[in-house]
Amino acid sequence: xxxxxxxxxxxxxxxxxxxxxxxxxxxxxxIVDIAEALVSFSPEEIAxxxxxxxxxxxxxxxxxxGEVTQYELFELLGPKFIASFFSEVESEVRADFYQSLExxxxxxxxxxxxxxxxxxxxxxxxxxxDTAGGNMSTEFLYAIGGDNVEKTARNLKQDYxxxxxxxxxxxxxxxMKLKGVISLVDLATANDNMLIDKLADPGPxxxxxxxxxxxxxxxxxxxxLSTIPVLNNQDQLVGVIYHEDMVAIIRKEDTEDLELLxxxxxxxxxxxxxDMPSWLHFKKRATWVVSLAAVGIISGYIVHQFESTxxxxxxxxxxxxxxxxxxxxxGSQAATVVIRSLALGEFTHRAWLKVIFKxxxxxxxxxxxxxxxxxxxxxxxxxxxxxxPLLKLWKVALVISAALSMQVITxxxxxxxxxxxxxxxxxxxxxxxxxAITTLVDITGLLIYFFMAVTFLDIDKV
Amino acid sequence: xxxxxxxxxxxxxxxxxxxxxxxxxxxxxxIVDIAEALVSFSPEEIAxxxxxxxxxxxxxxxxxxGEVTQYELFELLGPKFIASFFSEVESEVRADFYQSLExxxxxxxxxxxxxxxxxxxxxxxxxxxDTAGGNMSTEFLYAIGGDNVEKTARNLKQDYxxxxxxxxxxxxxxxMKLKGVISLVDLATANDNMLIDKLADPGPxxxxxxxxxxxxxxxxxxxxLSTIPVLNNQDQLVGVIYHEDMVAIIRKEDTEDLELLxxxxxxxxxxxxxDMPSWLHFKKRATWVVSLAAVGIISGYIVHQFESTxxxxxxxxxxxxxxxxxxxxxGSQAATVVIRSLALGEFTHRAWLKVIFKxxxxxxxxxxxxxxxxxxxxxxxxxxxxxxPLLKLWKVALVISAALSMQVITxxxxxxxxxxxxxxxxxxxxxxxxxAITTLVDITGLLIYFFMAVTFLDIDKV
Numbered sequence: 001x002x003x004x005x006x007x008x009x010x011x012x013x014x015x016x017x018x019x020x021x022x023x024x025x026x027x028x029x030x031i032v033d034i035a036e037a038l039v040s041f042s043p044e045e046i047a048x049x050x051x052x053x054x055x056x057x058x059x060x061x062x063x064x065x066g067e068v069t070q071y072e073l074f075e076l077l078g079p080k081f082i083a084s085f086f087s088e089v090e091s092e093v094r095a096d097f098y099q100s101l102e103x104x105x106x107x108x109x110x111x112x113x114x115x116x117x118x119x120x121x122x123x124x125x126x127x128x129x130d131t132a133g134g135n136m137s138t139e140f141l142y143a144i145g146g147d148n149v150e151k152t153a154r155n156l157k158q159d160y161x162x163x164x165x166x167x168x169x170x171x172x173x174x175x176m177k178l179k180g181v182i183s184l185v186d187l188a189t190a191n192d193n194m195l196i197d198k199l200a201d202p203g204p205x206x207x208x209x210x211x212x213x214x215x216x217x218x219x220x221x222x223x224x225l226s227t228i229p230v231l232n233n234q235d236q237l238v239g240v241i242y243h244e245d246m247v248a249i250i251r252k253e254d255t256e257d258l259e260l261l262x263x264x265x266x267x268x269x270x271x272x273x274x275d276m277p278s279w280l281h282f283k284k285r286a287t288w289v290v291s292l293a294a295v296g297i298i299s300g301y302i303v304h305q306f307e308s309t310x311x312x313x314x315x316x317x318x319x320x321x322x323x324x325x326x327x328x329x330x331g332s333q334a335a336t337v338v339i340r341s342l343a344l345g346e347f348t349h350r351a352w353l354k355v356i357f358k359x360x361x362x363x364x365x366x367x368x369x370x371x372x373x374x375x376x377x378x379x380x381x382x383x384x385x386x387x388x389p390l391l392k393l394w395k396v397a398l399v400i401s402a403a404l405s406m407q408v409i410t411x412x413x414x415x416x417x418x419x420x421x422x423x424x425x426x427x428x429x430x431x432x433x434x435x436a437i438t439t440l441v442d443i444t445g446l447l448i449y450f451f452m453a454v455t456f457l458d459i460d461k462v
Numbered sequence: 463x464x465x466x467x468x469x470x471x472x473x474x475x476x477x478x479x480x481x482x483x484x485x486x487x488x489x490x491x492x493i494v495d496i497a498e499a500l501v502s503f504s505p506e507e508i509a510x511x512x513x514x515x516x517x518x519x520x521x522x523x524x525x526x527x528g529e530v531t532q533y534e535l536f537e538l539l540g541p542k543f544i545a546s547f548f549s550e551v552e553s554e555v556r557a558d559f560y561q562s563l564e565x566x567x568x569x570x571x572x573x574x575x576x577x578x579x580x581x582x583x584x585x586x587x588x589x590x591x592d593t594a595g596g597n598m599s600t601e602f603l604y605a606i607g608g609d610n611v612e613k614t615a616r617n618l619k620q621d622y623x624x625x626x627x628x629x630x631x632x633x634x635x636x637x638m639k640l641k642g643v644i645s646l647v648d649l650a651t652a653n654d655n656m657l658i659d660k661l662a663d664p665g666p667x668x669x670x671x672x673x674x675x676x677x678x679x680x681x682x683x684x685x686x687l688s689t690i691p692v693l694n695n696q697d698q699l700v701g702v703i704y705h706e707d708m709v710a711i712i713r714k715e716d717t718e719d720l721e722l723l724x725x726x727x728x729x730x731x732x733x734x735x736x737d738m739p740s741w742l743h744f745k746k747r748a749t750w751v752v753s754l755a756a757v758g759i760i761s762g763y764i765v766h767q768f769e770s771t772x773x774x775x776x777x778x779x780x781x782x783x784x785x786x787x788x789x790x791x792x793g794s795q796a797a798t799v800v801i802r803s804l805a806l807g808e809f810t811h812r813a814w815l816k817v818i819f820k821x822x823x824x825x826x827x828x829x830x831x832x833x834x835x836x837x838x839x840x841x842x843x844x845x846x847x848x849x850x851p852l853l854k855l856w857k858v859a860l861v862i863s864a865a866l867s868m869q870v871i872t873x874x875x876x877x878x879x880x881x882x883x884x885x886x887x888x889x890x891x892x893x894x895x896x897x898a899i900t901t902l903v904d905i906t907g908l909l910i911y912f913f914m915a916v917t918f919l920d921i922d923k924v
Contacts, residue, residue, distance in 0.1 A: 032685055157651040164648075164663075165629040166647045167626075183627065184628070185626065185646055187650045188615055188618070188646050188649045201626075223492065226629075244683075247709070250709065254720075255806070258716075258720055258798060259798065263791070273803035273820075274813065278820055281824045282824050282827040285792070286831055289791050290835060293836065299783075300784070300839060301843065307776065314776075317772060317780075321761075325790075325900075329751050330751060333725065333726055333747045336720060336721065337726065337735065337743070337747075340717055341735035346734040346735045346736065355735070355736070358735075358736070362740050365740070366751065370752065370755055374755065381759065381762045381763065384766075
């Protein structure tokens with residue numbers, strides 16, 4: 001409710017250019033909500049109001065604006081202006097924004113940054129985006145062993161302004177090597193003169209700077225961590241992955257898996273749906289559907305080989321799509337289940353034999369059920385279809401539904417085996433998803449279908 | 463590496479029944495890793511070792527064991543034994559385990575619980591599993607206004623043993639009404655005699671006990687919260703949703719969306735892949751494929767209406783699957799993209815007009831691309847196919863590929879519109895996913911296909 005009220009106030013403030021009213025909103029409402037209320041306005045409309053916010057508020061608003069708005073404000077207000085509050089912006093947000101600039105814009109921007117911020121931005125921009133380094137913050141709380149609780153608290157007081165929801169202080173030695181982790185709750189409730197070393201858990205879980213983001217997230221999930229320290233190869237603490245970074249990684253990876261499963265290609269642009277231009281949407285989707293259509297030439301070739309069979313027994317043509325569709329569906333389901341279980345770490349690819357066996361059992365049940373249904377369907381629908389005198393409808397129905405059952409079994413087992421195989425060879429199992437499987441089982445399905453028809457229906461004699 | 467070493471040590475300890483060696487492992491290694499090493503053994507093998515752990519360790523091990531192992535240990539060791547360490551188990555884990563029991567087992571179990579634990583378990587079991595109440599913990603840190611920092615810290619010291627990664631202390635009044643939230647980092651660094659009320663943020667974001675879990679998660683993501691307080695209808699603080707609960711909800715919802723998209727039905731059992739019996743896997747998948755096959759009767763009926771058309775022009779039968787498949791693929795892609803964007807809150811269903819327009823533009827590009835490809839494919843593959851003398855191959859190819867293009871546009875727009883419509887009427891957009899769309903566009907596709915063939919190819923004359 002308050003968000004709607006805020007939206008009204010802000011849109012009124014903008015329409016009558018009332019900067020004072022906007023400043024009042026800044027004082028009362030959460031920045032996140034203000035940013036949300038601002039998204040429906042153009043950067044030109046936003047700019048004069050953005051200017052009146054204080055440095056901290058500018059930094060927070062900037063974080064909330066999407067990549068597109070950030071860039072447009074940069075164009076509109078110039079590098080010097082953006083640089084003026086850049087030291088207040090979170091380290092990862094800074095690095096992401098910097099990386100989104102063209103190299104000549106980067107060159108224009110860098111001189112306006114303070115030495116410290118510049119070094120931090122350049123350093124963070126070096127790490128691959130899907131590693132621990134590419135997702136970490138360089139702001140974190142640390143304490144040097146040997147101090148007591150009171151002194152540590154005094155030191156921290158100057159440092160921690162960057163965020164509120166912190167759980168830990170990291171214990172390091174003079175070379176910044178990680179020695180332990182101290183829970184803030186322990187620190188807050190300990191006696192003032194206690195040595196902080198005694199509060200520390202000496203063997204904290206950590207991640208390496210070049211570690212893959214999905215491995216980092218799995219570690220955090222396994223040990224119920226909301227933050228994880230990131231070490232470089234000299235065991236020095238260089239950053240921390242916080243709760244919200246972890247959530248962002250999970251969201252990103254789940255979206256990727258889902259898209260891969262639907263044959264949607266990944267791009268580097270992290271754009272929201274409406275921000276992404278139509279041609280980019282087209283590009284992301286076309287790759288697969290076009291390749292699939294191209295590979296479909298193989299299925300087309302097989303069908304053409306059996307053209308005379310189809311010509312003699314048109315009923316076979318009528319049920320060809322049913323067999324192909326059912327195979328694609330059951331195969332995709334098996335693949336989905338296996339890919340998701342692998343992603344959630346429910347089993348490793350070493351359990352492949354158990355998985356294939358289980359899928360085989362599931363496929364037998366599905367095959368029985370779907371085969372029976374198909375048999376009934378053909379009897380009902382095709383009562384009036386032309387069938388050569390030597391054949392009986394029930395016999396044709398039996399062969400078609402048996403082929404469908406065979407296809408369900410093959411497709412399910414292929415659907416489960418493919419992601420396991422890709423994983424075994426170190427790939428992302430999600431690539432062996434729906435599209436690949438649909439294509440593959442289309443081919444196996446047609447082969448099974450025509451093989452059974454030719455073998456059991458004596459088509460050459462009819 | 464250490465995990466592998468631990469696994470060796472534990473499997474050796476179990477094989478020679480060396481309880482002392484196991485106790486040593488309990489002292490050295492994280493409980494999570496020990497639980498992981500134990501999963502490959504049967505409950506009978508685990509039980510004697512489980513017994514030697516202390517209460518706290520038993521509770522943590524119990525949390526890690528899956529539902530199946532928990533239940534088998536309950537059967538094996540009896541309700542009294544499980545109840546003996548139950549007060550150390552986390553509140554949500556307790557409630558989940560209790561709910562997994564049959565009602566007569568619940569009756570046997572309850573008398574062994576302490577009054578406090580029993581009340582907590584029964585209370586938590588009342589909430590729907592997909593609400594804030596169903597996911598919250600009843601353990602949290604709170605402080606009553608009017609105390610100073612030192613006194614608060616002293617009070618907390620007795621309370622907080624339940625977990626380490628805490629970010630906040632909640633400020634309440636004497637009726638447990640939420641008045642504010644205090645960052646632990648503020649508390650840890652404040653002067654001893656400061657009034658805690660001054661440290662509190664007076665307007666914290668909270669959730670209601672009956673609030674839907676996806677709305678809770680969206681709030682936490684929006685405001686970058688790692689924990690959120692849960693209030694009842696009297697504004698009293700009754701629980702907290704922690705970081706790992708949030709992650710579990712996200713994982714659960716993403717899995718659900720993925721499964722819905724593939725036509726896999728949800729069940730209440732939260733079983734891992736290998737723990738789930740084959741018939742349950744079958745049940746989860748059969749619902750959709752069977753319904754789809756049943757609805758396929760409509761497509762079958764349409765095809766039969768045009769049997770004589772197909773008989774005259776067998777080439778139409780050959781390309782029927784291609785048109786159906788392409789429609790299914792492009793429609794599913796559009797639905798996937800829209801469903802995911804809705805789930806991530808990238809837009810609301812109010813932006814439907816923009817979305818449909820964007821999808822329309824994307825579909826035009828896809829239609830052009832795929833139509834052209836289909837035209838070429840038909841010319842290449844069907845050079846030798848029988849075509850009635852009055853018709854030319856290029857003309858047939860043109861009509862088929864035009865129908866395919868029309869189908870791509872229709873399917874994409876339907877794919878985008880369906881989840882938006884479901885969302886508008888308050889449903890979960892993911893149900894309007896792949897299966898539903900495939901079925902729907904199969905029908906529209908066939909109608910377009912035969913309509914165009916009959917209209918432009920003068921089939922009755924050939």
